[in-house]
Every structure is written in structure tokens, then in C-alpha cells.
Amino acid sequence: MAAVCLVDPLIIRDASAVAADSTSALPLQASRKRLAVRHLDCSLVLKITTLEQENIALEEKSNILAKEKTALEQRNTILQQRITTVEQENAAMEQDFTVLAEDYTALQENWNTLVHENTTLQQRIPFLEVINRALDRRNQDLQRDNIIFEMENNDLQQHVDDLNQRRRALEREKTKLLLSVTSLEVKRIVLEKTSTDLEEEKSTLAKENTALRQKYAALQEEKRALEQKNTALEQENSTLKLKSTTLEHINTALEEENTNLQPEVDQLNNRLRDREEQQNQQPSEQETHDNSQSSRWFSG
The missing domain is CATH 1.10.287 (Helix Hairpins)
Structure with a gap:
């Protein structure tokens, strides 16, 4: 917008000069072309300024995205660590389950x-x-x-x-x-x-x-x-x-x-x-042996 303020007085001055000097050697078409060129230059300056601002905004956004990427990478690292921890806990739980199964059998x-x-x-x-x-x-x-x-x-x-x-x-x-x-x-x-x-x-x-x-x-x-x-x-x-x-x-x-x-x-x-029921139908040799030991113990 500052470039527009600088260019507009020049355009107005040139247009006034062309209107006042009707006897100028330059044809009117050349004056218009020069005005158009200057207007185009002004538009380019505006575009360049806009592009620079957009570039700055993009750089800031890129910095923000880089920070977000770093944060995501850190979060990903934490998640990987948590996954590793969960896998280790899962392995430990499987071992505990095996131990519990053995304890259950022993019990x-x-x-x-x-x-x-x-x-x-x-x-x-x-x-x-x-x-x-x-x-x-x-x-x-x-x-x-x-x-x-x-x-x-x-x-x-x-x-x-x-x-x-x-x-x-x-x-x-x-x-x-x-x-x-x-x-x-x-x-x-x-x-x-x-x-x-x-x-x-x-x-x-x-x-x-x-x-x-x-x-x-x-x-x-x-x-x-x-x-x-x-x-x-x-x-x-x-x-x-x-x-x-x-x-x-x-x-x-x-x-x-x-x-x-x-x-x-x-x-x-x-x-x-x-x-x-199986023990009642068919007494084991161990029970017979225990009964014989009990008889000898009481007789002793």
C-alpha cells in the first residue's frame, strides 16, 4: 500500500503534463503506454510486497510446522517407548500367567x-x-x-x-x-x-x-x-x-x-x-499302602 501512494502522484503529474503540453512531440499513445508501464510497475511492486509478506508468513508457518514436527517426533518417541514398555509388561504378564498356571497346578x-x-x-x-x-x-x-x-x-x-x-x-x-x-x-x-x-x-x-x-x-x-x-x-x-x-x-x-x-x-x-468316583470304584495302591501303614502304626 505504501508503493501505491508513491506511484500515484507520478501518474497524475505525467497526465497533467500531457494535457497541458498539447504541442509535445510525443504522441498521446506513447504517454498512455508509459502510464500503463508505470501502473504495471506499481502492480508488480504490490505483488512483490505481497509475495514477501506471504513468504514471511510461510516462513513463520514453516517454523511453526517444524516445531510441530519436532513435537510430533518427540511424541512419537514417547509413544515408541510406551509401546516398548507395554510389550515388556505384556511379556512379564505372560510370564506371570505361566507362573500362576504352575502355582494353580501345584495348589x-x-x-x-x-x-x-x-x-x-x-x-x-x-x-x-x-x-x-x-x-x-x-x-x-x-x-x-x-x-x-x-x-x-x-x-x-x-x-x-x-x-x-x-x-x-x-x-x-x-x-x-x-x-x-x-x-x-x-x-x-x-x-x-x-x-x-x-x-x-x-x-x-x-x-x-x-x-x-x-x-x-x-x-x-x-x-x-x-x-x-x-x-x-x-x-x-x-x-x-x-x-x-x-x-x-x-x-x-x-x-x-x-x-x-x-x-x-x-x-x-x-x-x-x-x-x-474313580477312587471309590477302584482304590489305588497308595491308599491300600497307607491303610496298611495306619494299621501297623495303631498296632505298634
Whole structure:
């Protein structure tokens, strides 16, 4: 638009000059042509200016497009990285799926084993309860026998004490008789006979005392044996009670694990039902072997 303002006065001036100078040597056609050329130059200047502005606009747009291209390239790089990450995550998920499948298979095998062990433990519990009750009765009988032996031992000890008192009394009497021999020589023969009788009685009492001591020692030995046997039975009873408690804990843990595994069991019901029917129709060699081992264990 600035070029238009510069060219228009020239055109007006030339046109005025042509109109004023009618005697000019240049023909009117030449003047018009010159005006047309100048007008064309003005149009070209305008076009060049417009093209320069458009070129500037295109350069700015090119810069914007270059920036957008760079941004798109960066975004493409990020997308490629995300694709790589997703592929890696997909591979990891496939590995996790494989591990989960293996864990599921192992869990299924573990479940089958737990079911079998639970059945075996359920079968053993009644036998263990019977054995435990029998051991309790046996322990009570031994305790009663021990009380009886202690009472008999107390009676024997009292009898031994009585014999010892009698022996000491006889010894005191013998001492008195021996002292009276020197002063009562007349009674010497009687006292000697009495002394002989007392010696014989003392010998008899000593033999009886020895026999009683031996019997007492035998009773003490028998008492110690019974106490050891009673202790062993109490230990065995405690061990059986501990085993029973352990089995109850194991059974409780198995029931809890059974409850936790119930959702998976529900998914495997059809397969387990077919397998249980096959096991009921044809018992496996493993169950026969386990039953024989259980029989030997309870008989032992």
C-alpha cells in the first residue's frame, strides 16, 4: 500500500503534463503506454510486497510446522517407548500367567494331598481317643495300686519300728541283767539261762528284722519300679495328649485352608467328583499302602 501512494502522484503529474503540453512531440499513445508501464510497475511492486509478506508468513508457518514436527517426533518417541514398555509388561504378564498356571497346578496337587491327609487324620482320631481313654484308666489303676503299696509300706515301717523298740527294750533289760549278775551271783544260773533265751530271741528277732528289711527293700524296689512305670505312663499319656492336641490344631488349620481353598474347589468340583468316583470304584495302591501303614502304626 505504501508503493501505491508513491506511484500515484507520478501518474497524475505525467497526465497533467500531457494535457497541458498539447504541442509535445510525443504522441498521446506513447504517454498512455508509459502510464500503463508505470501502473504495471506499481502492480508488480504490490505483488512483490505481497509475495514477501506471504513468504514471511510461510516462513513463520514453516517454523511453526517444524516445531510441530519436532513435537510430533518427540511424541512419537514417547509413544515408541510406551509401546516398548507395554510389550515388556505384556511379556512379564505372560510370564506371570505361566507362573500362576504352575502355582494353580501345584495348589491343586497340594489340595488333593491335604484332602487325603485330612481323611487319614479323621480316621486316626477315634483310635487315638480310644487309646487315650485306655491309658487314662490304666494310669488311674496304677495310682490306686501305688496308694495301696504306700499304705502297706507304712504298715511295714510301723512294724519295723515296733520291733526296733522291742529290741532296744530287750537290750536295756539285758544290760540290767548283766549289771545285776555281779551283785546277785546266786541268780547267775537263772540269769544265764534268761540271757541265753534272750540271745536266742534276739537272734530270732534279728533274723526277722533282716527278713523284714529285705522285704522292705524289695517293696522299695518294687515301689521305685512302679513309680518309674507310672512316670513313663504319664509321659506317654502327655505325649499322646500333645499329639492329639497337635492333630486337632492340624485339623483346624486344614479346615481353615479348606475354607480358603473353597472358591478354587468350586471351580474344580466336576473334575474332583469324577476322580472321587474313580477312587471309590477302584482304590489305588497308595491308599491300600497307607491303610496298611495306619494299621501297623495303631498296632505298634
